[in-house]
Every structure is written in C-alpha cells, then in structure tokens.
Amino acid sequence: VKHTYLCALVILLLPALARSQTREAPQGDGIRVEIVQPYNLWYFPTVLPAGYHVSDVARAYVEPPGLDKHGTFKWEVVGSKGFGALGLVPSGERGLVQTVTKTDDKYVNIYTKGYSDAEGDVTLRLTYTPPGASFPARMDEKTLTVRTVRLVIESDEQYIPGAGGSWECRRGMKATDQFGINAIPTAIDINEFFAGWKSLYSGENWQAPAPWPLADAIEWCDRVNPGASSTIPLPVHRSGSGDSTPVDEAQQTWRYGSMTVGSGDAFLDGEVNWRRNRGYAEHTN
C-alpha cells in the first residue's frame, strides 16, 4: 500500500517538477498547503440576519495539484480566544470540537460559538501530513476575527424644538462590530423594547412609550418627544419654570435580527435609558 501511495505521489509531482524549470523552484519537496476560507464570520446568539455567515466550509489547498485528495488533514482552533469563538463540526457527531482529523478529506465545517475580544485572536490551524512516510507534515494558519454587533451612540443628544416650546431629543445610533468602530457590512432589522416604564408625575397622561421596529438599519436616530399640547402636565418651554420636572422614564433595550418588538438578540451595549421632563426629553445613559 505504501508503495502505491509513493508511486501516485511521484506521478502527481511530475507536472510540478516540470514547472519548476521555468518558475522559481519550490523549497524542499515542493509540497505546499494553504487554508482557504472565504467568508468573514459573525456570531449571533440566536438570530441569523441575511447577508452574514455564522458558519463556513474551510478547505485545504495543496500543491502539487491532486495531492489534496490524499493524506491526513488535522484541523485545530487555537489563539487567545480560539475555541471560545470558533468550533469545528466533526462528521457524524454532535457539538463543536476544537480538533478534527480527517483522512483523504480536505474539507472542514466551522461554526462560530462566541465573538473575538481582540482582532485576530482566533487562529485556524491546518497540519497536513502527505501520504507515505517520506514527506514531513507541514502547517498553515489563518488568523480570524469573529464579529458580533454592538450598539454605538453615534452622536450626543440633539434637541429639536417641539410642543409648547419644549425640546424633543434625538440621539444618533449606529450598529457596529464589537470593536465599536467598524460599521456593519449589511443592514439589519432592529427593534426597541421598553421595560421599567415609570410614571414620575402624579396624574400625568403623556402618551406611554411605544416601541418601534426598523427594517434594514445601519444608522438611525432615537427620537423621544415630550407630551402634546393638551396633555397633563402641559409641556413647558425649555429653560422655563418647571422645565426639569420629570414626568416619566423607561429603560430601552435595542435588539437586532427581528422586526418583532422584544425579539431578536440584544446588541452589546444595547441598554439605553431615557426620561421625559416637562421642558425636554433626554437619554440618561
């Protein structure tokens, strides 16, 4: 069997040897291995927004051609975050593992299970052992960053004059990756959910906060407006008497991956609080 493998290997190596006369000669035995993995990977706890990949098939590219059908392919997830962010899907088994070894099969399924703490903290390592005993194993590594979604306050409070001279507030928000700087590549559905709504003014009848979904968002602004001109209490002019008297407040959780209020995954840093005073509304964190 060993001799059969060696013969096959010699035949496979012939074209490469012929090419080596006109190109820069490959080092040593001319066998080279490289990891091919096309997609940028994302981690979402429960949702799967369109246009994002949470799994992929990595494969080994082996030179000379044809050799990739033979040999042992050992795949590992290493790096400071490593297996905390990325796992391998073993054939015929459940769950993700850190190491998979395959014979005569250059493919491996990868699946995200967390997100990176630092760029490039996940490494996919392939150790390829060519068939037969004559050639040493060789290795390739690919550095990866598994991304997830963070809510970033893009602009500080912006006030717009509203009813009764009071000010509504708007705050620019943006979906980024976990590093808070890089914008997400594809728009996602988002929604806001309110909890802990609290009335702070006896007898007030300001319209209770109503959560809104938004389709295909990357950037948006969150608008909070005080009561209308016929409500109790009446809104007052900003900087007028009683303008900072609180009327109500709520906690807001921003989620992505769903247009259903309260569904989807919560953004990192997705908790925002706001309060409405008689003269102005404000985000309080």
Next chain:
Amino acid sequence: VKKSIFTFCCFILSFSGAQAIPVKKTNFAELFAHASSVVGAQVIEVDPSAKTARVYGYPADGLSVFEARLRIGAVYKGNPPASGISVCFLRVPADPGVFIDLKVGSAYLLFLQNAEPVSLLSDVQNGAFQVDPLALRETAAFPSNRIEALFQRSSTSPNIEVVVKALQALAFVGTSNSLPVVEGLVSSTNDEVRLAAATAAVRLGDWKRIEDIVTFWEGRSYGNDGYIGFPDHNLASTSWATVGEVSAKEASPVVSRMLHQAKSTRIKRTLIQTLLSINDPQGVSAVAPFIEDADSRVAYEAYVTVMKLRGRPCVTPELFERDKAAIKDEIRKGCPQVK
C-alpha cells in the same frame, strides 16, 4: 376590521413618545442605477381623497410638457391638536422612511422605474427630490449631466427649504464647478443653509470648510454635549459624517488643531475619526493624548485610532477598560509597527 385597527394603531403610534428614525443618506449613484428615467414634475393640484396629484411633467427631451396624475403612496393628516391642517405626502416605495411634502406649486425631480413618459408618473419607484419650479422649467431636460445645473439653479430659490435640498443634492451630484455656488452660501444668515453649504463644500473638496462646520456646531451646543439641531436629522448627521470622512492629508494640521481646541465629546470623537480617515501616521501624536480623556468613548476611539494608524489590532471596549493602564503604558512606550 383587522386592517382598520392596524391602520389606527399606526396612526396613534406615529405620535407616541419614542421612535427610531432611519438615517438615510441620498445616494444618487444608486438612484440613477435603478431608474430608467428621470423626469421633473411640478404639482398643480393635490386631491387627498383620491390620493392623487395632478402634475406637469418635464420629460427627458426637454421639449414637450405633459400633464399626468401622480399616484400618492400615502396620505397622512397633520397632528390635529397642533395645527389642524391636512398635508399630503408622496411616499417613495423604495425608501419607505421618506415622505415628501406635496404642496401645490412645488416641484420634484423624480427617479422612475418605467420609461413610458405619461404612465411613468403613476409610480415613483426609486426616489424624489424637491427642486425649484423655475429652475425646473429652465433646465427641463434631465440627462444626468444636467441635474447638477438644476440643483445649482435651485440653490438660488427664494424657498429656503428648496435651497437646503439643493445644497444637500449638490454635495452628492456636484463637481468642483458647483463650488462657487456652494461657497457663496456658506455665509448665509440662515443656519440650515449655512450648515448645508459648508457640508457640500467639504464634500466637493474644500476641506478647509471643516472649520466652519465645527464652529457652527460649537455655536449650537447646549450644556455639556447636547446640540440644538434641525428636524431634518439628515442635515446634521451628514455634516458630521462628511467631516469624519475627510481623507485629504492636507487637512491633517487643521483637524489636529481643532481637536486640541475641542471641548465637546462629540467634536473630539468626530475629529479623531477624521484623523483615522486621513490615515497619516503623523496623526498619532495628535490623537494619543486623548487616550487619557475623561470620556470613555473618546478614550477608546483615540486608542483604536492610534492602534490602526500604527497598523496594529485593537481590543474590544471591555478589555480596553480592564487593561487600560497597561495599554496606555504600552502606547506611551511606542509599539513597533507591524509590517
């Protein structure tokens, strides 16, 4: 019944206390790519009950003026307690967050999906942009190279809203030919016109106008970090995005100087972003002191910018907070640049 309840709920929700508003930036390249025809239309009559508007259309050949009915995508009433007036809006199907006020006499540039001259006005598929009626008649033909002329001419309209729209449009479709028109409005006494003009000037390549935008926002800041803005959130957000996206190396000294003068968190963050866009390693010395900033967002963004300008990876905000002392120490010592 269900549909009526849903409609009623939507109506009620539209006046409730909080909502997410999409921030859209007009992308003319995309509009043109999806529109097989671009025409001008001036509204001569609006009929809310039939959800239609009668318009004069100015088709691409610029010779004939035709009359057609524009089907209005949605008719909403204004807030009754506030004004009691009824307002019609043209809703752009491809951009459901955009509602354009349809007033008799107002004129629009319409990006259409069909090329049939009259029937095409029954549906505005891709977008619409308000222009000056006189400018529309004077520049009736709309191959793409004439659109800049239309908006240049619209920028002289007596209607401030149209002028602001024209400046916003020129920021995206204008060339350096539009700079004199835009620069002439930077000193306008109207705040919206001034900001839109300075923004357009920066987008058209006059990065010195960054200073006008920053000065403008400093003048409208309130309290620690609040700004008195405009109902058109796009105007404000585009101005900040424009400054943040400047990439001309020549702008680096001005941006660095303004960064060191800035007191507002918002201005600091934007100018740090600008220095990252400029991508000049010299910017590290201007940004590095802000890693010590009291505001955690400024500190983290300064850290990210320094690392990226040095070609090094960065960590998440959580790890930055946890290991801040060590990270600052490492940056003070100076990291070797990764090749």
